[in-house]
Structures are given as structure tokens and as C-alpha cells.
Amino acid sequence: MGLFDRLKKGLQRTKELLQTDIRDLFKSGELLTEEKLEQFYSKLILTDMGVPAAREIVDEVREKHFGRTVVIDEIWATVKARLKILLKGSENTLWDVENFLSPLAMAPTGPTVILVAGVNGVGKTTSIAKLANLLHKAGRKVVLAAGDTFRAAAVEQLTMWSKRIGCDIVTKPSGSDPAAVAYAGCARALETGADVVVIDTAGRLQTQQNLMKQLEKIRRVIGDKIPGAPHEVLLVLDATTGQNGVSQAQKFSESVACTGLVLAKLDGTAKGGVVVAIRQQMNLPVKYVGLGEQIDDMEVFNPDNFVEALFAG
Ligand SMILES: Nc1nc2c(ncn2[C@@H]2O[C@H](COP(=O)(O)OP(=O)(O)OP(=O)(O)O)[C@@H](O)[C@H]2O)c(=O)[nH]1
Ligand SMILES: [Mg+2]
Structure with missing residues (x-):
């Protein structure tokens, strides 16, 4: 298809x-x-x-x-x-749907670091797998960092994806400092000459101050290891929560300085119009949309294409 x-x-x-x-x-x-x-x-x-x-x-x-x-x-x-x-929107950005890399700010030299965050269960880990798969297929050498050390099965979940994709992964035992995992992911990428590091994080609410501070620490630590990192901080939103998710996301993105959105689970909702609300209410571009649970179910977001698909027979 x-x-x-x-x-x-x-x-x-x-x-x-x-x-x-x-x-x-x-x-x-x-x-x-x-x-x-x-x-x-x-x-x-x-x-x-x-x-x-x-x-x-x-x-x-x-x-x-x-x-x-x-x-x-x-x-x-x-x-x-x-x-x-x-x-x-005012920037009139049109990513290239045929080029999965087009929405990403890649590092001029050395590994590009992508940090992924969002509230619980929105689709972060799945979106990371999809993104890693696209990068891998585009010939980029990817390292995943299993930074969700909080939820017991999270490391396993990401490890399973890494095997399916055939990319490298860095893990630490449950309960480890997520910043240490992120750091180790960056170190591995430098050692192995990898192109991209994608860092998973545990789900959190923007009101959980200690957890928001933890994200800041992750940022700081990876910035120390790789100057300019993180190059992207992607906030994942769940489209099925519709408008409710938007105000939550606004606060989240303000405190973590996100660079773009991944709108997951668009397939699971009749509220796909939420993309418009997001565009109007948030100062962040939607870069990718999630269209299912499988590894290939993610696409670059392009307004023209999106609207044409919405009204196509
Ligand atoms: N239909 C559909 N399901 C999705 C999509 N993305 C993720 N899911 C499902 O949503 C559920 C949660 O996905 P995860 O990727 O584990 O979400 P998460 O944000 O990492 O969750 P936590 O780590 O627990 O905070 C899983 O059952 C996924 O298969 C999507 O685009 N479409
Ligand atoms: Mg997860």
C-alpha cells in the first residue's frame, strides 16, 4: 500500500x-x-x-x-x-512525505539525539520504534536508549522492537537513573559511529515536578556528552484524547522546550480534526502521525496531503 x-x-x-x-x-x-x-x-x-x-x-x-x-x-x-x-500555520512548513528525515533537525556532524517525552500511554515507545525503523531503512545507524527505567516491562518492550528493526539498544536495570541510560546511549553512538540516538522516557504528567526535573537532567546530561544535543525533543500526543490532550500538551511543551509533535493513534479516532486544534493552539509543528500499532504505521505529516486524504473517496 x-x-x-x-x-x-x-x-x-x-x-x-x-x-x-x-x-x-x-x-x-x-x-x-x-x-x-x-x-x-x-x-x-x-x-x-x-x-x-x-x-x-x-x-x-x-x-x-x-x-x-x-x-x-x-x-x-x-x-x-x-x-x-x-x-x-504562519510558517507554512510542508515536510516531504516521501522523505522521512525531512522533519528532523539533524546534527551537522556526529550523532543526532532525539529525546521523546509525553504523558503515560500516549504511544511514545511505539512511535520511537516506528521512527527508528524509518531511520534504519533510510540507511542511518540507530541506537535506542531505554530511558523508561520506571515501568517494569518498558525495557523489554523497546528491546523487542530493537531486535525486530535490527538496531542497537542501550539498557540499564529497572530503577536506574534515566539520565544515565541517555548518557550511555550517547556514549555508545559516539563509540560506534552511529548517526542517531533515540531516547525513550517514562510517561509523566506535566504537573509531576520531580519527573519534569528529571527530563531537564536528561537534557543536560546528553548536552554535556554531545554538544548541541538533544537536536529534537518530540512530544507524543494521543489523538484519541482529542482536545483534552491539547491543553495538557501546551504545558508540557513549555516546560521541556519541545521541538515538535508526534500525533499517535490517529487511526483510533473520529477526532482527527484535533490536528487543526493543535496547530492553532500550540506553537509546535506536528512532524509525524501514528496510524496504527504496526512498525510501518507512521508517516510524515504534511497538511496538503493530510487534507487530500481526509476528503479522498
Ligand atoms: N491504534 C494505534 N495504537 C497505537 C499507536 N501508537 C501506539 N499505540 C498503542 O498504544 C499503546 C501504548 O503505546 P506505548 O508506545 O507503549 O505508549 P507509551 O507512551 O510508551 O506508554 P508508557 O511508556 O506506559 O507511558 C500500545 O498498545 C500501542 O500499541 C497508533 O498510532 N495507533
Ligand atoms: Mg513507553
Whole structure:
């Protein structure tokens, strides 16, 4: 399956909500009334795109089509164009979907260090495996650092992935200092001439100050070992939590200085519109989206591609 078809499949639940319900609203080429617009608004809100974005879309549809007989394709064209603008944000960044490395800030020389953080169970470890696999397939030599020394099975989970990918991994016994694991991962990469170190961390809430301090320590320690590291601090969000996850993430990213987002579990939700809310409410780009539990189920996020997949038949 090509990348675009995979994305379409992953977005299936959001697509159904948008396409079935909204198509029904406009099915027989009806007069666009204020009542219709309100119904349309309610459907958009169900995707979790957020009030400002839904309002903006409805306003534009009103402006263009009000009081006329409209067919669904006209509505879609307006919605798609507006969504693309909303998703691009002011930086207008368009990562290359064919180039998995394009969203990453790579170190000019020596190993690139990617630190991955987020609240419990959002999909950090799985996303790390997916990313490591993409890097490995792109010919980069990867070292994983099993920095979640808190949850008993976490090291095992990452070790299993490393075997499947065929990449190196650094582990320490349960209860070890995660900063020591991160440091050892960087040391290993320097020794072996690896290109990328990806560091897993235990799930934590932005309100757990001791754990947030622990992340700062990890940052400091890897920066001491490899100047300029971490080059990326990816915050993983769970798309199924929709809007609720966004405010949590805002606080998280402020205290850890994240450089980008991975939006996991988009396949498990009809609230894929949350990507729009994230773009509007957070000062961070979505770099990758998770589309399933398997190792290949991750793609570079590209607004144009995303919107096209959302509305493709
Ligand atoms: N459907 C789907 N499931 C996912 C995706 N990413 C992760 N999962 C599942 O979500 C669950 C949690 O994933 P993990 O990667 O262990 O999450 P984590 O953030 O590392 O969890 P903790 O380390 O316990 O904080 C697992 O069952 C994964 O298979 C995704 O993109 N889609
Ligand atoms: Mg984990």
C-alpha cells in the first residue's frame, strides 16, 4: 500500500464522520440556509478541530455559498482550501512525505539525539520504534536508549522492537537513573559511529515536578556528552484524547522546550480534526502521525496531503 492509501486508511474514522454526515446534510443540492450552516458547524465540532477553526470554515462557506443551491463538491472545495491554510500555520512548513528525515533537525556532524517525552500511554515507545525503523531503512545507524527505567516491562518492550528493526539498544536495570541510560546511549553512538540516538522516557504528567526535573537532567546530561544535543525533543500526543490532550500538551511543551509533535493513534479516532486544534493552539509543528500499532504505521505529516486524504473517496 502506498503512503497516501495508508494515510487514508488510518483516517478512516474521521473520514466517515466528515463524509457521511456532512454529505447527508448537503446531499440533494439544497439551499444553503443559516439552519444548515448550524448543522454543518455541529458536525465539524465533532471532529475536535476546535471552535475557532469550525467557525472560520462555516463563515467562509456562508460567505461563498449562502442563499444559493449548493452541491457537496462546492462545499468540500471550500472546506479543503481553508483546512490547508489552517494547518499550514504562519510558517507554512510542508515536510516531504516521501522523505522521512525531512522533519528532523539533524546534527551537522556526529550523532543526532532525539529525546521523546509525553504523558503515560500516549504511544511514545511505539512511535520511537516506528521512527527508528524509518531511520534504519533510510540507511542511518540507530541506537535506542531505554530511558523508561520506571515501568517494569518498558525495557523489554523497546528491546523487542530493537531486535525486530535490527538496531542497537542501550539498557540499564529497572530503577536506574534515566539520565544515565541517555548518557550511555550517547556514549555508545559516539563509540560506534552511529548517526542517531533515540531516547525513550517514562510517561509523566506535566504537573509531576520531580519527573519534569528529571527530563531537564536528561537534557543536560546528553548536552554535556554531545554538544548541541538533544537536536529534537518530540512530544507524543494521543489523538484519541482529542482536545483534552491539547491543553495538557501546551504545558508540557513549555516546560521541556519541545521541538515538535508526534500525533499517535490517529487511526483510533473520529477526532482527527484535533490536528487543526493543535496547530492553532500550540506553537509546535506536528512532524509525524501514528496510524496504527504496526512498525510501518507512521508517516510524515504534511497538511496538503493530510487534507487530500481526509476528503479522498
Ligand atoms: N491504534 C494505534 N495504537 C497505537 C499507536 N501508537 C501506539 N499505540 C498503542 O498504544 C499503546 C501504548 O503505546 P506505548 O508506545 O507503549 O505508549 P507509551 O507512551 O510508551 O506508554 P508508557 O511508556 O506506559 O507511558 C500500545 O498498545 C500501542 O500499541 C497508533 O498510532 N495507533
Ligand atoms: Mg513507553
